[in-house]
Amino acid sequence: MPFRRSDLADLSYFLAIARHRNFRKAATEMGVSASALSHSLRGLEERLKVRLVNRTNRSVTLTAAGDDLHEAIRDPFAAIHEAEDRLNLHRDAPAGRVRINVPDDAATQLLAPVLPEFVARYPDVELDICVDNAMVDVTEGGFDAGIRFGGTVPEDMIAQRLSADFSWVIAGSPAYFERCGEPLHPQDLMHHQCIRIRLGNSRIYKWELERGEESFVLDVPGGVTVNNGSASRALALQGLGLIYMACEGIADLTQRDLLRVTLPEWSSPGEGYFIYYSSRRQVPRGLRLLVDLIREMKPLGL
Known part of the structure; x- marks a missing residue:
């Protein structure tokens, strides 16, 4: 069955689903609701008389037909978006x-x-x-x-x-230092409460400290692990524990004495x-x- 002009929007929705393998994320990208995206896909499948996507409560996968369609239209749609970007060069105001x-x-x-x-x-x-x-x-x-x-x-x-480039430091709140004392050497961190960071690849980050020719890579202890800097700062401000953070990311807090850098001579450079x-x-x-x-x-x- 040949494609219709009205299928173009539905095909772009299908490409978003194929990219994300998640209806909610695809809907967010396209600026529509997940239910509208699902309705669009269902209508496209009915018109083409072939199932394109397998949907369960836990996963979204492409069928063999969906894989073939994805491979066939991905590059042409990318070329259309590139053409739109090129047209922007000829506009007085970018859009x-x-x-x-x-x-x-x-x-x-x-x-x-x-x-x-x-x-x-x-x-x-x-x-x-x-x-x-x-x-x-x-x-x-x-x-x-x-x-x-x-x-x-x-x-x-x-x-x-x-x-x-950034300078990575260890910091804590005045309340934390009053309660738990201050480390005098990197190895002292193994006896402190630290707020650990989970990286984007799901790995727990080991704190890196340098002073001249000396260096330490520590798998610090801590009862709380978070995956973003905002949560780390918020918890440190509550006195929960020490954080490992780019100095620039806590400059406003250290300037107001809400957080204090410890072991400053052991700061570590980072890109x-x-x-x-x-x-x-x-x-x-x-x-x-x-x-x-x-x-x-x-x-x-x-």
């Missing part, structure tokens, strides 16, 4: 939609300071920012770009620096934030303008 995947600290510390100016300058550019600390394939996820620390950027991507995107796709004009503005305003140095 379009840019989707970015970022960790929570990058969203609050890197993007938040520049977004008011970006929206004022480019009101017709729509930014869709997905805050997610897990490492994702930005191309498969339907994103135009991702932001991560330099050492975690996939090697097959084009990357641009967005911030200066700053980079934005990365596929070399195989046209870079949307809106994305280039956002990168230029971040580099212009330098919210985390450069």
Whole structure:
């Protein structure tokens, strides 16, 4: 059965489902409800008289027919989106939609300071920012770009620096130090309550400390593990334990004496934030303008 013009929207919804293998995430990307997405897919399957997706309570997978359709239309639809981006070059005012995947600290510390100016300058550019600390394939996820620390950027991507390098430190609240004392050496951390971090790859991060030629990599103890910086800071402010954090990420708190850095001579250097995107796709004009503005305003140095 030949495709109809009205099938184009349903096919784009199908591609989102194929990318995410999750109706809720696909619906969020497309800006519709999950029920509307499901209705669209059901109508497409009925018109084509073939099942494209297997759905259970726990998983979403493509059928053999769905795999074939996905392979056949993925690149043509990508070419259509690229053509739209190229047309933006001929508009006086940039327009379009840019989707970015970022960790929570990058969203609050890197993007938040520049977004008011970006929206004022480019009101017709729509930014869709997905805050997610897990490492994702930005191309498969339907994103135009991702932001991560330099050492975690996939090697097959084009990357641009967005911030200066960071200095990683250990900090706690005055209440915590009053109750539990202060470590005098990295090995003392093994007798303290630490708030551990689970990385985007599900691994528990081991704290790295350096002083001259000396270094320690510690699997610190702690009864609470979190997967984002905002939660770490909130718990440290409550006096729960010590945190391992980029100094720049807690500067406002240390300046107000809400948190205090301990073992400062053992701070460890780390790469700053980079934005990365596929070399195989046209870079949307809106994305280039956002990168230029971040580099212009330098919210985390450069």
